[in-house]
Amino acid sequence: MKSAVETLSPTRAKLTVEVPFEELKPSLDAAYQKIAKQINVPGFRRGKVPPAVIERQFPGAARDEALNDILGAKYVEALEENNLTPLAQPEVEVLKYDDEGPLEFTAEVDVKPEITLPSYEGLSASVEDLAVTDEDVAEQVDALRERFGTLIDVERPAQDGDFVVIDLVATQDGEVVEGAEIAGFSYKVGNGGMIDGLDEALVGVGVDEEKTFTTQLVSGELVGQDVEVKVKVTQVQEQELPELDDDFAQEASEFDTLEELRTDVRERLTRGKRLEQAAAARDAVLESLLEKVEIPLPETMVTEELNARRANLEQQLQYAGMTLEKYLEDEKQTQEEFEADLERRVRDAVAAQFLLDEIADKEELGIDQAELTQHMIRRAQQSGQDPQEFVNHMFEHNHVPELVQEIRRGKALQILVEGAEVKDGSGNVLELKNLQADGSIGEPAAEGEEPAEAEETTED
Structure with a gap:
């Protein structure tokens, strides 16, 4: 087999492949044998029909059958011969395929770009200070108090923060909107997330009183249209x-005093903030390295990722009963700003993947079965799936190579971060190497022992 590669762009290549007849013959012979077992021809036993008879009866059938096998095998062989890593399915065109002549075909495909790795030793980055305020602690303690609060009927109009039981119906042109009628529904005034305008309408309304207001639905057939809502x-x-006292601490926790409870809350908040700070540090270190290298990106790959992220956001908004317009309004973003920010984040994420893959290859990073299993269990937990079902799905749909790449990228990023100097806003150097998955700082790992891996807390 002969192959040649034409570089169409830094991320796209065109392979031209010529396969001589002697290399085609085994596939053709196998195709004739397969067809012979499937047909009945008078005078011949099943499976013993000669190729010449098959060709008279079914012209070109064996060549077509063999072509599927040949193209795939020779395409992979040409990729390996030219050191190309494909990123998508190829566009194949058969140029020549005669009865006794060679097979010639071309294959255009997006390929992994060549990257000249800059030095990644001694990187530096900065992140914001880790700060847990008294207000943060008080907010958490108040949230705990609410869990142990009691509801008392009052004979006054509803106020912000009250719990109310409501009957609600939405109509348009006097007709009740399907699915927009509820009765005996318990709702906290000011909670939001149900119907725009509901919280404002409920304030000042007493028992057995009604209020009508106009709003727009965020789901269903009438999404975006005005409806009248009577509540x-x-x-x-x-x-x-x-009361905030020691008795409350004993009722709500395992602690004897309120001060002990507050100390524990502060420590838990500190661990959470430390994980957030570590995630910011990883992003900052990676960004500092990305600034040192130009990585060409396949536009088809960028487009696919953009579409996937848009679809994921739309699905999340649909579950939350929110339109994209409302989301952008809350985020104080225009459609153009949203699209520009999304594309920037996608391009950074794709570039980071290529960069981390290159580092993983250079460092010859591998994984073992225990690491793969642990990663799959963590992924299952994050998505709320049964671990065994998740594992089965990954193997059945051949997603394991993707998970392996995720782990290798995580290890490559860990190398970058541990070799970098990261300081907070006050100039303190962050201790990241011994950070545990729960946000605590562990003892230094013994020689030859891997430190515990901190969980990712952010995602591009």
Whole structure:
């Protein structure tokens, strides 16, 4: 077999492949044998029909059958021969395929770009200070108090923060909107996320009083259209919170005093903030290295990732009962700003993948079965799936190579971060090497022992 490669762009190549007849013959012979077992020809036993008879009966059938096998095998062989890593399915064109002549075909495909790795020793980056304020602690303690609060009926109009029981119906042109009628629904005033305008309408409404307002639905057939919503309050309750004292601490936790509870809350918040800071550090170190190298990106790959992220966002918004327009309004972004920001993040993410893959190859990073299993279990937990079902799905749909790449990229990023100097806003050097998955700082790993891997807390 002869092959030649034409570089169409830094991320796209065209292979031209010529396969001589002697290399085609085994596939053709196998194709004739396969067809012979499938047909009945008078005078011949099944499986013993000569190729010449098959060709008279079914002209070209064996050549077509063999072609599928030959193209795939020779395409892979040509990729290996020219040291190309494909990123997508190729566009194949058969140029010549005669009865006794060679097979000639071309294959255009997006390929992994060649990257000249810059030095990644001694990188530096900075992140914001880790800060847990008294207000942060108080907010968490108050949230715990609410869990132990009691609801008491009150004879006054509803206020922000009250719990109300409501009947609600939405109509358009006097007709009830399908799926927009509820009764006896418990709702916290000011909670948001149900119907635009509901919280404002409920404030000042007493028991057995009604309020009508105009709003737009965010889901269903009438999404984006004006509807009239009538809400009736049938019960108003205010929440009575327990006193902040040692008795509350003993009821709500394993601690004897309120001060011990607050200390524990502060420590848990600190560990969470430390993980957030570590994630920011990883992003900052990776960004500092990306600034040192130009990585050409396959536009088809970027487009596919853009489309996937848009679809994922739209699905999440649909589950949350929110339109993209409302989301952008809350984020104070225009459509153009959103698209520009999304494309920037996608391009950075794709470039980071190529860069980390290159580092993983250079460092000859591998993984073992235990690491793969642990990674799959963590991924299953993050997505709320049964671990065994997730593992089965990954193997059945051949997603394991993708998971292996994820682990190798994580290891490559860990090498970058551990070799970098990361300081916070106050100039303190961050201790990242011994950071544990729960946000605590562990003891230095013994020689030859891998440190515990901190979980990713952010995702591009």
